[in-house]
Amino acid sequence: MAEVNAVVGYLPDAAARALASGKYPAGSIEVRLEPGNDNMHVRIDPKDIAGVLLGASKKGESGVQVFLNDGAKVETVASGLADDFRLRPIKDPILWPYRPPIVVIYAPPTLIKELVQRAAQQSRE
């Protein structure tokens, strides 16, 4: 099945709106995986972005789906203790909802392109 990769998370409202309307910043963008919490974010080079869908805004952050170009490289930044004490994270979901940074969306890239164009148009209106 056709598929694209995406990062699903949250951006400050202004940044999310700018991205959704097709205005990409010069530097990398950092998409938070949890709202209001920077424990884990995904750093994306704008040239790797195929498009952005904008969701609702809450408390200054907007939900976003950032679709990635094929072969995009993203950096996942998780705040935690460095491993110099050989600290191994305990994946206890009660404490820390571990989430993989990239999700696969089973949809043809052309459909995603159309969706993104439509969303960008709406963001500009």
Place this chain on the structure above:
Amino acid sequence: MRVLLTHPPLNASREVTPPLGLCTLGSWLRHQGHEVRIIDLDLEIKGRPDGRDIYLRLLERAVADFSPAAVGITSMYNNSLQAERMARAVKACDPSIVTIGGGSHFGALGPQALRRIPELDFAIEGEGEQAFSALLAALESGAPISQVPRLHYRVNGQLSANPSAGLLNLAELPQMWSTLDGSIDLGRYAETVLEGSARRTIYIEAGRGCPFACTFCATAPFWERRYRVKPVGRIVDEMRFLYEQFGYDGFMLVHDLLTVDKQFINDFSDAMMESRLPVEWMANHRTDINLHGLLPKMKTAGCWAMFFGVESASPRLQKEMHKGLKREGVVSTIRGLSDLGIASTCSFVMGFPDETSEELSSTIRMGAELKLIGAGMIQFHRLRTWPPAPLSRTMLPSKFDLDSLRLEYPFLDVPHDDVAAIEKDPEFFAGYFAPYTQAGTFAQLADVELFFTQAVAAAPLTIAVLGRVMGASLIDSFYAVVSHRGAITREDVEADTTSMLPIWMLLRPFLEEWAAGHPALESWERELVRGVMAYEEHRLRFVNGADVTADEGIAALGDHWSAFFSNVDIAAVFDAMQTDQPLTSALVQDSAVVLVNHEMNSYRAYTTDVSHLAGLANHPFLLEAAAN
């Protein structure tokens, strides 16, 4: 016609949301030109200790104020006795008022309701809108009521019933909340939302009908198993209205199984994204409906949670109850939602007639394991057979179950007279007569429901590990411990609900005795259980801000972190449980666990070698955590 719609007291909780069925019916009737007022006695008595004594007086006052020609009364099984008294009270006020019953209970057992309640003139079976308005039209015009669909009534003292005339096209319903203006005061409901709630939550109807045929389910046959949804734009408009007027920002989309139609979910998600409403929503879903391609969009569109009826871990019971879920599908769905940050609630039903204690053991274990892969909440419920569920028609041997009545009754204690009234009528109050089951006695199942709901919430790793090491004997050995030390009680659990820590302190001695006394456990398995229990206690104490300085096993402490000795490798235990690997004696090895509070309510845990403990206090990251 002037119509009063009313709803009996429902439960003892503080938050109240508008009665959806009555609101939909009320807006439909107003749309047809009737004058409608809704009196929600659940709302009226909220916070009043004398609620049980005054709800009928409040109804009488409303009848006197409004002078209705007809009163529609709904009930939800647990408050049908109150609904019955309300019908009597209305007739006592004015015998000329027409009384009409409907909703889950009267709507499923119309003839029985009329037989029980002489003061009830009519009962409407199933979906109420079209039948109710047709009845009012007939009463106004003097047309024969034999043409009113779905109606149960008396003719010369004999019961008579009219057939259905099909289901409503939900697009014909008017915009509910604005149509109801003046019929109900939504602001009073908004005032009951607790301060500091993560979301201001309200139920709204997205549609009706589930096409599946689970044998225990009463709602699917009630809506005739036909999937229908309201138009997407109508739902979004309702959400916008409630957000803009009353600040509601969390919406429970009421529908038996909303996700059956993927195109609808796709369109709804698009509409929510386009609306830019800063709100979230949740819906019912099934683990064998594949939404993989849609879930990211749903998340971005504000989907915060999904509810699943998983029911049982037993493939045999899955087949027998016509549910047909497979464990792999359940696990992959819950994991997929967790990966996206969408919360999930998984509900299990226990006590099917030929369910064995071994099958129940595997169900409890599955619940705990789902919690370990990210399910937000696990619920265990005893089987109830309310009509029109297919199981309710099988006349299973059953017995009155007072505990399940107590659990659901609208008031905190059930008067003897009410118990006697319900016990006397097993046909009408079928749901309070539990079928006999091989899985345990009624009292045992009540203990299982209470204990494991609490234990899986407080200490899922402990229960999952116990489930693994005890296997099929989990429940029988639980019963053995209960038989000689007693179970925890609902009063114990409800004594302090401020956090899970008091619950844990209740559970711990029980769990210790249970693990220590199980004859089949090897010594390393006992050590493993001891280790995971110690971890869960430390975690609970740390997260709940308890003073941990004197805790057993504490090895080092700092601002915002603590480290303790452990006899097991906790990280490896989680890995094994989450990846379905076997538990082995190699997991029992000395280590240390470090718990850190990075920021407000953001906790992490790490396993480390004991030899590293000495240097922890100067670690820059822990110092940074302290600075936060």
